[in-house]
Amino acid sequence: MTRRLSILASLLLATAFSPAHAATYGPELQGFSYPHPVRHYKFASQGQQLQMAYMDVAPTAKANGKTAVLMHGKSFCGATRDSQITALRGAGCRVIAPDQIGFAPPANRPLPIHLQQLAANTAGLLKQAGVERAVLVAHSTGGMLATRHALMYMYPQAVSQLVMVNPIGLEDWKALGVPCRRWINGTSAHSN
Structure with a gap:
């Protein structure tokens, strides 16, 4: 199953940036075959009307009362x-998997992307879906978003757990020996 996920991700990235497929998928991946029914959360952000596609998948096993929100890279x-x-869902969780605005290729970037705004968008989606408390399962850049969401929306009241899978932005590069870069007159310079 993991191999199929890797192949799907590779194909998605390859086709999304390919000129032959650019017209096939719309800015919200219209024409892409999702594995579960897609819903839309409509909202206003920074003076624009937007909508976020998401999958809301019921558990296949006896429901355990938990909702897992998958935060992609x-x-x-x-x-x-x-x-x-x-x-x-086999473990009894309801699963919500949103497509964050500006994340998925082809990137529809109608506005500047800010983690605080993306967290607010996710909070609005969860409110509409009736989710009061969730487990956030985050990958890559989704790790930064999940962390911001947890800080803004009352961990542990609204966020019961954070599960990070190879998150970006939480590394301590200085502890790993990577020198700090400083920008002086538009030029990068190393400093210790």
Whole structure:
């Protein structure tokens, strides 16, 4: 299953940036075959009307009362998390897998992307879906988003757990020996 997920992610990225397929998928991946029914959350942000596609998948096993929210990385969409959706719903979780605005290729970037705004968008989606408390399962850039969401929306009241899978932005590069870069007159310079 993991191999199929890797192949799907590779194909999605390859086709999304290919000129032959650029017209096939719309800015919200219209024409892409999702593994579960897609819903839309409509909202206003920074003076624009937007909508976020998402999958809301019921558990296949006896429901355990938990909702897992999958936070994907920058060049992915919720559909690339199908193996996690399958495992979590088999464990009794309801699973919500949103396509963050500006993340999935082809990137529809009508506005500047800010983690605080993306967290607010996710909070609005969860409110509409009737989710009061969730487990956030985050990958890559989704790790930064999940952390921001947890800080803004009352961990542990609204966020019961954070599960990070290879998150970006939480590394302590200085502790790993990577020198700090400083920008002086538009030029990068190393400093210790």
